[in-house]
Amino acid sequence: MTARIIDGKAFAAKVREKVAGHVARLKEEHAITPGLAVVLVGEDPASQVYVRSKGKQTVEVGMNSYEHKLDADTSEKDLLALIDKLNNAPEVHGILVQLPLPGHLNEDLVINSIDPAKDVDGFHISNVGLLGTGQKSMVPCTPLGCLMMLRDYHGSLSGMDAVVIGRSNIVGKPMAQLLLGDSCTVTIAHSRTKDIQDVTRRADIVVAAVGRPEMVTGDWIKPGATVIDVGINRIDAPDKGEGQTRLVGDCHFDSCAEVAGAITPVPGGVGPMTIACLLANTVTACCRANGLSEPEGLTA
Numbered sequence: 604m605t606a607r608i609i610d611g612k613a614f615a616a617k618v619r620e621k622v623a624g625h626v627a628r629l630k631e632e633h634a635i636t637p638g639l640a641v642v643l644v645g646e647d648p649a650s651q652v653y654v655r656s657k658g659k660q661t662v663e664v665g666m667n668s669y670e671h672k673l674d675a676d677t678s679e680k681d682l683l684a685l686i687d688k689l690n691n692a693p694e695v696h697g698i699l700v701q702l703p704l705p706g707h708l709n710e711d712l713v714i715n716s717i718d719p720a721k722d723v724d725g726f727h728i729s730n731v732g733l734l735g736t737g738q739k740s741m742v743p744c745t746p747l748g749c750l751m752m753l754r755d756y757h758g759s760l761s762g763m764d765a766v767v768i769g770r771s772n773i774v775g776k777p778m779a780q781l782l783l784g785d786s787c788t789v790t791i792a793h794s795r796t797k798d799i800q801d802v803t804r805r806a807d808i809v810v811a812a813v814g815r816p817e818m819v820t821g822d823w824i825k826p827g828a829t830v831i832d833v834g835i836n837r838i839d840a841p842d843k844g845e846g847q848t849r850l851v852g853d854c855h856f857d858s859c860a861e862v863a864g865a866i867t868p869v870p871g872g873v874g875p876m877t878i879a880c881l882l883a884n885t886v887t888a889c890c891r892a893n894g895l896s897e898p899e900g901l902t903a
C-alpha cells in the first residue's frame with residue numbers, strides 16, 4: 604500500500620482563506636480588526652523563525668500583529684506586567700507566549716496569568732478544564748489542526764481506535780481529549796509504555812508527538828491506518844553538504860507511507876496547520892469578546 608498524503612500546507616491555506624473572510628467581515632460590518640500579540644523571551648533561533656512566520660501570516664489574513672521581544676534574562680515580574688497590559692488592551696484579542704521559556708521563569712504561572720478568553724494557545728488551566736469536560740474553550744492549535752485534518756479525511760471518527768504517542772500538556776493530552784470528544788477509543792502511549800509497537804499496531808489512527816526523529820517505523824503501523832506526524836526535529840544532513848540540516852518528523856516517512864492508508868508529511872503537515880489554527884483561534888476569541896456569532900468550522 605502507498606499512503607495518501609494529507610497535505611497540511613494546502614489545508615492550512617484553505618483555513619487561512621476562511622479566516623481572512625471572517626476578518627474582512629469583522630472590519631466591514633463591525634469596524635473591528637482582530638489582533639494577536641506574540642511574546643518571545645530570549646533568542647532561541649527556532650522560536651524566532653516561528654514567531655516571524657506567525658507575525659507574517661497574521662498580517663496576511665488582515666489581522667493586527669503585535670510582537671513583543673524580551674531579553675532572555677527578563678524577570679518574571681516584568682513578563683507578568685506585560686501580560687497584564689495585554690490582558691487589558693482592547694485591541695489585543697489573542698495572546699501567545701512562545702514556549703519553552705527560559706528556566707528562571709515559571710511556565711505554569713506565566714500561562715495562567717493570561718486572560719483565558721485571550722489564551723489562543725488553549726494552555727490556561729481554565730481552558731484545559733473546559734476542554735476536558737466538553738465545554739466551549741480555546742482549543743490548543745496543534746491538536747486542533749490534527750483534528751481538522753482527521754475529520755476532513757475520515758468524515759466521522761466515531762468508534763475508531765486512536766493511539767496518541769506523547770502525553771505533553773501542549774500536544775499529547777489535548778489531542779487525546781479531542782479524539783475522545785469525537786468518540787474514538789483513545790490510548791495514550793509514552794516513554795514507559797510496554798511493547799509500544801503492539802499498541803500502535805492496533806490503531807486506526809496514530810498521532811506521534813514524541814520529539815524523537817523517525818522513531819515510528821512502518822512495522823508499528825496497521826495496514827491502512829492514518830498517521831499524523833506532529834514531530835518537528837532538525838537533524839544533520841551531511842548528504843546535503845557539510846553543516847546542512849533537514850526537518851524530519853517523529854515518524855519514518857518512507858516506511859510508514861508503505862503501510863499506512865494516509866500520512867501527514869514533515870514539513871508541510873501539522874506545522875502549517877498549527878499556525879493556521881492560531882489565526883482561527885484569534886478570530887474566534889475576537890468574535891466571543893465582542894458578543895458576535897463565531898465562525899463555523901474553525902474550532903472543535
Ligand SMILES: NC(=O)C1=CN([C@@H]2O[C@H](COP(=O)(O)OP(=O)(O)OC[C@H]3O[C@@H](n4cnc5c(N)ncnc54)[C@H](OP(=O)(O)O)[C@@H]3O)[C@@H](O)[C@H]2O)C=CC1
Pocket residue numbers: 745768769770771772773774775792793794795796799812813814815833834835836853873874877
Ligand atoms: N507541528 C507543530 O506545530 C508542533 C510540533 N511539536 C513537536 O512535537 C514533538 C512533541 O512535542 P511535545 O509534546 O512538546 O514534547 P514533550 O517533550 O513535552 O513530550 C514528549 C512525549 O513523548 C514521550 N516519549 C519520549 N520518548 C519516548 C519513547 N521513546 N517512546 C514513547 N514515548 C516517548 C514522552 O513520554 P514521558 O511523558 O513518559 O516522558 C512525552 O510524553 C516535538 O518534536 C515537537 O517539536 C510540538 C508542538 C507543535
Ligand SMILES: Nc1nc(=O)c2c([nH]1)NC[C@@H]1CN(c3ccc(C(=O)N[C@@H](CCC(=O)O)C(=O)O)cc3)C=[N+]21
Pocket residue numbers: 652653699700701702703724744745835850869870871872873874875877878
Ligand atoms: N506557546 C507556544 N505555542 C505553540 O504553538 C508553539 C510554541 N509555543 N513553541 C514551539 C512550538 C512549535 N510550533 C510550530 C509551529 C509551526 C511549525 C511549522 O510551521 N513548521 C513548518 C516548517 C517550518 C520550518 O521550516 O522550520 C512545517 O512543518 O512545514 C512548526 C512548529 C509551535 N509551537
